[in-house]
Amino acid sequence: MKMSDTSDLRAIGIDFGATTVKIAALPDILEEGATPPLVLETASYGSVEHLIAAIAEAVDEIQSRHKNMIALGCGVPGLVDFERGFVHTLTNVPGWQDIALRDLLERETGLPVFIDNDANCMAYAEWRYGAARGCRNVVALTLGTGIGGGLIIEGKLYRGSSFAAGEIGQMSIDYEGSPGPFGLPGILEGFIGNRQISEMAASRLQHQPVCDGGWSPRRVAELAAEGDPEALQLWLDIAGYLGSLLSSIAWLINPDAFVIGGGVANAAELLFDPLEKKIRGSVSTVISADLRILPARFGNEAGIVGSAAQAMDAVEEEPR
């Protein structure tokens, strides 16, 4: 059942991170000059219960400002059981193991709640409101310390048989490489995770003064923009590694869009120009013709937008 007029329906999104929990309302967060999200420091609450109580308070506050909230979405940095609203583990959030987060939040807020992985939320945000609007099959990825991904297949978020699909950072580009944390050799994250980029930079850019924060991808991008040939080559290599994997994924999925976000993606044309060249030079013309390679629209707000949008659409589709 679809509701006939959905224009004033709203949902609340929670971006649950290891450092902060950010909470805001959709579609308001998309508007120019929107109220910034409410922010809680994840580590400053001693227990799961205390953090849940603080989230519920923030949700109340948002509901007092915005009417017509029909759902609450929550994106978390880890593996979830989407169907049962269950968090298996959260990366870098101690104490969050095997938590029935959906039930806890539903009890505290009275709203229908949907829990999903943060990379899935990012993919949904980009497909629903962002760079990949109107696409049917989308492979989205975020480049950072870890590399996550999400898939939109035939206009629906695809989660996989046990809600673990889209782990692009764990895919291999070198069957003879050094083993990743789960045993597979040569995984993408081991080539272009932030830490690996810093290490490459440290060994190749010794002619440049190291700045305080060490070799961040941003610093390497600055040096490349200034014309340092080693820094430029480093970006070419990053595009080569990533392009190899995305070409393989294009052969498998034949998507209409790749959407790439996260810190490294800020390097813009340093990354996107060689990446596009690499991919188009590695797939058939039929696959290339329908394929767009797009920078993500959303940055920090992807988790809020995606989790809220998913929850809103799920309730609209099938009201509880």
Added chain:
Amino acid sequence: MKMSDTSDLRAIGIDFGATTVKIAALPDILEEGATPPLVLETASYGSVEHLIAAIAEAVDEIQSRHKNMIALGCGVPGLVDFERGFVHTLTNVPGWQDIALRDLLERETGLPVFIDNDANCMAYAEWRYGAARGCRNVVALTLGTGIGGGLIIEGKLYRGSSFAAGEIGQMSIDYEGSPGPFGLPGILEGFIGNRQISEMAASRLQHQPVCDGGWSPRRVAELAAEGDPEALQLWLDIAGYLGSLLSSIAWLINPDAFVIGGGVANAAELLFDPLEKKIRGSVSTVISADLRILPARFGNEAGIVGSAAQAMDAVEEEPR
């Protein structure tokens, strides 16, 4: 609209190959002691029109034997536009370029016709009647001279944005390998296509007498079964290459089954035992727990079964 009683509905399947065109009826072909398919020699018809006419005759003959035929499916070895029923190119079938095969066959037979890639037909056959019955997300592949694949996603054949998905043989396992025909280095087909297996065998099995047909995967399997350590190692290597790619695909798709068919898959436990070990040692427990790695049920009949089943299901779903 679903028809209420579908037990006596039938469809005709055509397995259109470079050497032969095989035609039979579903579900009859699945029965013990079924009439063998009608077989036409592809090359013995001088033109597309003559071959189409011969196919139409064969279809008539089958219809005179079996009633209730509601659809005709045709699986072809090449790239198709599924929506328009259009064949772009057929591998190894000269003269078949840009042919409106669906319209030609509909005109000649009067049946609703559906054209698809043969690897998609194989995936559909295995999901609908074969090894992967009851699964939701399936990655199927056939190992042969070429390596093809097909995807079932959420219980539907997934074709991709331009009907070119599932090209598993074109995916890379080595970003530094030698370039494949479309430019991507280190593609799977370049490691374990039949020709590559023969070449590996020729260089590594020089202590064994070469038999007339050269080093077929079958001969290498025989030597491995006899305990030749080089032949055994060669199968381990094949499992390693294939396992590396399938592990990556498992991280991306989180399927409940891989189905593997084609000549090389006949090596049975020589391939499947180390392959299973490699994959389970390369993915998370959550992904591994729901994943089965299965030999295909169908061999030569996969194309007929899959193309007929697809056509039958499509017409049932949405009668024309």
